[in-house]
Amino acid sequence: MAAFDHTPPPFFKRGPAPLAMLTLYVAVAVSLLVLDARFHYLDMLRQVLGVVTHPLQQLAHAPARGVSQAGEYFQSVDALQDENQRLKHAKLENAPLTLRLQQLEAENARLRRLLAVKERQPASGQVAQILYTARDPFTRRVVVDKGQQDKIAAGQPVVDDAGIVGQVTRVYPFVSEVTLITDKDQAIPVQIVRNGLRSVVFGLGNGQLELRFMPANADVQPGDLLVTSGLDGIFLPGFPVAKVLNIERDTSYSFARIICTPVAGVENFGEVMVLAQREAPPPRPEPAEAVDGAPEEKAAKAKKKRPPRKP
């Protein structure tokens, strides 16, 4: 009977059936996708793999960096002198404002103390260089050259010389990822400077922002400046975010469609400032009706702890 055995001879062995391996790998990949998209559990795995891919990325970006540095070196003296002149001008123009700023801040602090209002937290942070855009075409993110080594943590705001650029969303040992304010998932609580109206501005993904859920008769005008309101406990209040570009008021919708453009050079490369984390805001007051039962209390506690960014 052994002569009619139908199993193939051992030298044609291919290991497990390809279809079984495919099922296994697809199952693992799909569960990774779900874990990452829904629960954000995989930051540790990302950091471990990042240690391997980081040197390769550095190597890949070395030629481009070299070319740009050589370009800067050969930039003509003319252009540099021109830029120098312009910067001196700008400094002089701003001088009246900046010179009095220290005195005004001191006065503000004194007045706030007199009124027994909590003092404003001074802004501090560290300068970081934007290394490259993340290759992922589905989101708007950049990578900056400061990471865990420089005590960067997820959730820190990132600004440039004109306003808010984005927020740190992932931190690796040597670099960190900044989600730009124009990303589709990014939302920032803002306030209109002209009348103090509060709202939330959302990224649109095409380089613009939208002020959503504003009633059609809201007092918003083209050219209005939006600054951070600081209600989220993450961004310090008063940083410029966007300017209102145009407003469509359609009576068939209850909300106006308000399109804004970012003030900061969000899509430009250059240096940015990663602001230090804000002091924790005071705890929220308890809701009016007392909650009893362990699971509900747990839910209320979980609500108080804010995630650094909306998933």
Place this chain on the structure above:
Amino acid sequence: MQTTFSSSRILLPVRPWFIALSLIVALLLNMLPTAWWPGVPDWVALVLCFWSVREFRKVGMGWAFLLGLAMDVADASLMGQHALAYVLLAYGAAAVSRRILWFPLLQQALQILPLLFLVPAIQFGARMLAGGEFPGFGFFAWPLVAALLWVPLTFMLLLPQYQPVERDANRPI
């Protein structure tokens, strides 16, 4: 192994380190700052597809999965997005490899094209389900370029396996 099964040229066996080297170089090419321009091929997918067609016993879904994870981390995309696409690509390439090598190179490229289209299509589907923004039609352009590169790529990656043509009158083979 021959360039195609219908050619009479006999190739040397492939060296494993050369496969590894070509895949690492492809990974490096994918990380270049130019890699996100529309139409620039996903080199890892292309080289992986090549080796999965020619050497499906040596390069398979395990390599595809690992390279996919590396690309996910380097791209800052969703974990598993590249891995899923590459694994399916490697499986598809291995499944058609016995048939595809009977065709001349240009027709091979034509048959590889739908396999390569699988990669952006799967990534697009996964990201849309997770709520990403539409990346533009340029995102789907690279398989066309990659299919055009199939012929030069075949010659380049098979270079170390060619042997010098020595005619011996007494021993014809």
